[in-house]
Amino acid sequence: MTVSTDAQEADGGPMKGAYVMDTLRGEVGEVVGQSGHDLRLRLPAGGREWDCPADAVRKVTAREHLAARTALANARSRGDVCR
Incomplete structure (x- = not known):
């Protein structure tokens, strides 16, 4: 399970x-x-990690968060999750 989209340290x-x-x-x-x-960072469904400058990221919108969670659920149902 992931933390909320606004989770901040x-x-x-x-x-x-x-x-x-x-x-x-x-x-x-x-x-x-x-x-x-x-x-x-890593795609929500897994895969290769990459580096991104901290100043080049922003919070995801509700729509983007839902799309990422849907992609993860679809990948899990296909057995394609790479973690």
Whole structure:
């Protein structure tokens, strides 16, 4: 289960498990960690992780959050989740 879309750490950054929009790639990613000033992101259904500068992410909209959760549910139903 993921945390809410507005989950923030004490310093204002997104918490592990939160969905954010990578504005450079135009994709929703799940925060899986941090590497220096970059966030480590992964598609909600899993796959290869990537780094994104923390200042290049924004909160996801309700619609984007729903689409990401739907993609994850669909991938799970097909057995395609890569974690």
